[in-house]
Amino acid sequence: xxxxxxxxxxxxxxxxxxxxxxxxxxxxxxxxxxxxxxxxxxxxxxxxxxxxxxxxxxxxxxxxxxxxxxxxxxxxxxxxxxxxxxxxxxxxxxxxxxxxxxxxxxxxxxxxxxxxxxxxxxxxxxxxxxxxxxxxxxxxxxxxxxxxxxxxxxxxxxxxxxxxxxxxxxxxxxxxxxxxxxxxxxxxxxxxxxxxxxxxxxxxxxxxxxxxxxxxxxxxxxxxxxxxxxxxxxxxxxxx
Amino acid sequence: xxxxxxxxxxxxxxxxxxxxxxxxxxxxxxxxxxxxxxxxxxxxxxxxxxxxxxxxxxxxxxxxxxxxxxxxxxxxxxxxxxxxxxxxxxxxxxxxxxxxxxxxxxxxxxxxxxxxxxxxxxxxxxxxxxxxxxxxxxxxxxxxxxxxxxxxxxxxxxxxxxxxxxxxxxxxxxxxxxxxxxxxxxxxxxxxxxxxxxxxxxxxxxxxxxxxxxxxxxxxxxxxxxxxxxxxxxxxxxxxxxxxxxxxxxxxxxxxxxxxxxxxxxxxxxxxxxxxxxxxxxxxxxxxxxxxxxxxxxxxxxxxxxxxxxxxxxxxxxxxxxxxxxxxxxxxxxxxxxxxxxxxxxxxxxxxxxxxxxxxxxxxxxxxxxxxxxxxxxxxxxxxxxxxxxxxxxxxxxxxxxxxxxxxxxxxxxxxxxxxxxxxxxxxxxxxxxxxxxxxxxxxxxxxxxxxxxxxxxxxxxxxxxxxxxxxxxxxxxxxxxxxxxxxxxxxxxxxxxxxxxxxxxxxxxxxxxxxxxxxxxxxxxxxxxxxxxxxxxxxxxxxxxxxxxxxxxxxxxxxxxxxxxxxxxxxxxxxxxxxxxxxxxxxxxxxxxxxxx
Numbered sequence: 065x066x067x068x069x070x071x072x073x074x075x076x077x078x079x080x081x082x083x084x085x086x087x088x089x090x091x092x093x094x095x096x097x098x099x100x101x102x103x104x105x106x107x108x109x110x111x112x113x114x115x116x117x118x119x120x121x122x123x124x125x126x127x128x129x130x131x132x133x134x135x136x137x138x139x140x141x142x143x144x145x146x147x148x149x150x151x152x153x154x155x156x157x158x159x160x161x162x163x164x165x166x167x168x169x170x171x172x173x174x175x176x177x178x179x180x181x182x183x184x185x186x187x188x189x190x191x192x193x194x195x196x197x198x199x200x201x202x203x204x205x206x207x208x209x210x211x212x213x214x215x216x217x218x219x220x221x222x223x224x225x226x227x228x229x230x231x232x233x234x235x236x237x238x239x240x241x242x243x244x245x246x247x248x249x250x251x252x253x254x255x256x257x258x259x260x261x262x263x264x265x266x267x268x269x270x271x272x273x274x275x276x277x278x279x280x281x282x283x284x285x286x287x288x289x290x291x292x293x294x295x296x297x298x299x300x301x302x303x304x
Numbered sequence: 305x306x307x308x309x310x311x312x313x314x315x316x317x318x319x320x321x322x323x324x325x326x327x328x329x330x331x332x333x334x335x336x337x338x339x340x341x342x343x344x345x346x347x348x349x350x351x352x353x354x355x356x357x358x359x360x361x362x363x364x365x366x367x368x369x370x371x372x373x374x375x376x377x378x379x380x381x382x383x384x385x386x387x388x389x390x391x392x393x394x395x396x397x398x399x400x401x402x403x404x405x406x407x408x409x410x411x412x413x414x415x416x417x418x419x420x421x422x423x424x425x426x427x428x429x430x431x432x433x434x435x436x437x438x439x440x441x442x443x444x445x446x447x448x449x450x451x452x453x454x455x456x457x458x459x460x461x462x463x464x465x466x467x468x469x470x471x472x473x474x475x476x477x478x479x480x481x482x483x484x485x486x487x488x489x490x491x492x493x494x495x496x497x498x499x500x501x502x503x504x505x506x507x508x509x510x511x512x513x514x515x516x517x518x519x520x521x522x523x524x525x526x527x528x529x530x531x532x533x534x535x536x537x538x539x540x541x542x543x544x545x546x547x548x549x550x551x552x553x554x555x556x557x558x559x560x561x562x563x564x565x566x567x568x569x570x571x572x573x574x575x576x577x578x579x580x581x582x583x584x585x586x587x588x589x590x591x592x593x594x595x596x597x598x599x600x601x602x603x604x605x606x607x608x609x610x611x612x613x614x615x616x617x618x619x620x621x622x623x624x625x626x627x628x629x630x631x632x633x634x635x636x637x638x639x640x641x642x643x644x645x646x647x648x649x650x651x652x653x654x655x656x657x658x659x660x661x662x663x664x665x666x667x668x669x670x671x672x673x674x675x676x677x678x679x680x681x682x683x684x685x686x687x688x689x690x691x692x693x694x695x696x697x698x699x700x701x702x703x704x705x706x707x708x709x710x711x712x713x714x715x716x717x718x719x720x721x722x723x724x725x726x727x728x729x730x731x732x733x734x735x736x737x738x739x740x741x742x743x744x745x746x747x748x749x750x751x752x753x754x755x756x757x758x759x760x761x762x763x764x765x766x767x768x769x770x771x772x773x774x775x776x777x778x779x780x781x782x783x784x785x786x787x788x789x790x791x792x793x794x795x796x797x798x799x800x801x802x803x804x805x806x807x808x809x810x811x812x813x814x815x816x817x818x819x820x821x822x823x824x825x826x827x828x829x830x831x832x833x834x835x836x837x838x839x840x841x842x843x844x845x846x847x848x849x850x851x852x853x854x855x856x857x858x859x860x861x862x863x864x865x866x867x868x869x870x871x872x873x874x875x876x877x878x879x880x881x882x883x884x885x886x887x888x889x890x891x892x893x894x895x896x897x898x899x900x901x902x
Contacts, residue, residue: 067617079810080810080812080813081810081812095617095618095619096652097618097619097650097652098618098619099560099650105764108764108815109762109765109768112807113762113764113806113807113815113816113819114807114808114814114815115815116814116815117815119527120350120355120356120357120526120527121355121357121359121360121526122526122527123360123560123646123650124649125359125360125452126350126355126356126359126360126526127354127355128350128355142649142650144649144650144651144652146652147652168812168813169812169814172351172813174497175351175352175474175475176351176474179352183466186466186467187462187463187466188414188415188463188464188466188467189414189415189463190467195413199409201408201409201412201413201418201425201426202412202413202424203423203425204420204424205420205422206419206420206422206424208424209417209420213417213450216417216456216459217452219359219455220352220354247415250417252413253415
């Protein structure tokens with residue numbers, strides 16, 4: 065087992081004060097199980113304190129550290145050096161910010177802009193369906209929950225939206241659509257018409273070209289394309 | 305380049321919420337439900353509230369279902385009291401436990417995707433320390449959303465507040481609390497993306513800034529939890545309660561510190577040292593690996609301190625092993641798949657084939673900003689500061705005392721969040737207060753000094769040294785000598801932090817500038833924690849003194865500590881509320897100063 069690696073990170077930088085963009089090469093000697101977030105920190109400590117990047121939980125639960133690594137959108141906290149070298153068959157990595165929102169500085173994008181699409185689909189129960197057992201929880205069978213529970217695992221890292229081959233400008237994007245589809249499959253939601261109207265609007269599911277890139281890149285391994293396919297066929301309620 | 309610093313705009317609102325995690329937003333949702341036209345501004349350090357630390361909570365939420373034929377609220381109160389090592393405030397324990405189920409139903413009705421039982425109701429599971437009939441048997445008391453209960457809560461309260469018309473100010477820090485005539489009138493914010501200071505004038509300010517796990521080198525906490533909230537409160541001349549009460553989870557994965565759940569030990573995982581000796585037999589001959597969290601953490605730490613740890617070269621952290629190799633395939637596949645995947649994903653180890661490295665990981669701060677049972681913040685003399693509230697991990701009411709039970713933390717977020725919201729609505733004045741004339745001056749002085757610093761020291765290295773020091777000397781075990789050394793070393797680091805010229809002087813999204821500010825907060829809260837740990841010459845809950853291993857009745861009080869100037873700590877006491885014991889209720893006699901043995 066190789067214990068250390070010599071790697072090169074080619075990072076796309078952006079300085080908002082001078083509105084200048086460039087590629088900065090960082091050479092690092094690193095242990096095999098450091099994650100890419102550890103490498104960014106190592107750069108800050110040893111080479112360049114100005115490199116700006118985002119993270120929060122750093123264990124794949126929040127979706128803050130998403131970047132493009134050799135073209136592929138992924139969570140930097142989940143990529144280990146030795147896996148990266150094996151998977152990409154190189155020790156050089158080109159790292160760019162996500163493309164779904166304007167860049168603020170270096171690898172940090174404007175998540176306010178990215179989230180506008182999620183807010184547009186209303187990620188909550190718009191109107192509560194009547195609860196036969198008022199004052200208690202709704203009864204939802206495990207089988208029914210099973211149909212859409214995978215989609216509720218989405219952390220809005222925007223890797224899918226970045227990988228999507230449809231235009232970003234007039235398409236709500238896979239994660240936003242999926243958040244609405246969850247509520248269409250959730251018996252507690254009554255505002256079906258409003259949800260359907262947006263889902264099948266100009267910005268909705270029919271912008272999807274079914275490349276399935278969303279499913280392919282999802283760090284949570286959610287089959288996003290499956291849920292979009294359900295929406296295309298209007299199949300929200302049928303039992304398994 | 306930064307010119308002269310100034311307030312670029314002033315925002316007026318009814319309620320300012322500082323920290324948009326589970327507690328802050330549950331509070332905001334309550335306010336919007338009770339008084340829908342309330343103008344609320346919620347500030348978060350992360351790029352979006354969904355990225356808050358609440359989202360990482362795994363296990364579940366403890367709540368007694370009134371339909372449960374066996375479980376009763378009094379059992380939950382007893383477990384919490386016993387778990388707290390007789391330091392939880394009984395009025396708060398009673399209030400939270402009695403409100404718990406209603407809050408679960410609220411979350412479910414708002415769309416949280418709880419795991420279900422066969423009948424379609426909420427599934428329940430057992431959790432360490434939660435029992436029926438005062439310790440007789442395990443209680444099925446924890447409702448949950450698979451292994452992502454915190455995310456379920458976060459998504460629900462985010463959705464509800466969004467629906468209610470809250471305004472979010474993201475990737476923004478609060479740098480200064482604004483007090484006028486002993487009343488809180490708002491705060492000064494620094495919006496990182498724009499690089500601008502904003503003054504917020506608010507009728508009520510709710511502090512919900514979360515934990516401070518980054519004080520320690522190995523932690524389960526997210527990167528943002530650098531003690532900012534407590535530092536701002538200290539700077540405003542207000543106290544912090546019980547900062548020495550810190551919980552360490554025994555098995556954090558080396559090096560990120562990610563939590564490897566208790567389940568690993570309950571399914572038969574064996575802890576081994578560098579000689580592969582199964583060492584828990586020495587510390588807890590009967591319960592071995594199944595002993596409570598704090599006991600296991602102390603056993604692991606002892607092994608490491610006595611030279612029987614193993615050094616991980618990549619992360620430069622000493623650890624012990626947890627051995628899962630002997631467990632049958634179906635246990636790996638069915639009972640511990642998530643944790644197994646963590647080992648694979650973050651350190652490339654297959655627990656079926658290899659030993660897994662673990663180290664005690666800082667997990668939770670039981671102490672925080674002192675409040676009463678309504679979340680109203682109290683000053684050093686116990687007087688309420690009008691207009692200021694605190695809730696969640698940054699606050700101490702105190703529900704957890706000196707040791708928190710699993711599944712009680714996110715319960716506290718939502719119940720206290722609701723109580724605080726209720727109280728804010730009741731107390732909201734019709735008039736907007738005036739801001740003090742010098743609003744922002746403290747922040748400008750601080751940030752100008754940061755930008756003008758000279759010297760070649762390295763901020764990241766200073767931070768790492770501080771965190772390593774805290775893990776080593778103010779961590780699982782503490783001694784008088786170690787604590788004194790830590791305090792001296794922290795003073796030296798504080799000096800060194802001033803000799804660090806920033807490479808970039810921009811105000812816009814400048815990570816170094818924020819790191820410099822965080823470092824001051826980190827050092828302040830670290831110093832306070834060490835000073836209070838030094839003062840408490842006993843061992844209780846998460847606070848373990850090697851030189852004073854027993855709990856002592858003379859310390860049956862909360863520490864209330866102020867620190868307006870770095871390293872000048874003022875200590876006071878607050879009595880522990882014993883109202884259940886003093887009441888005439890059935891079983892009240894069990895709520896005296898009891899032994900915490902399992």
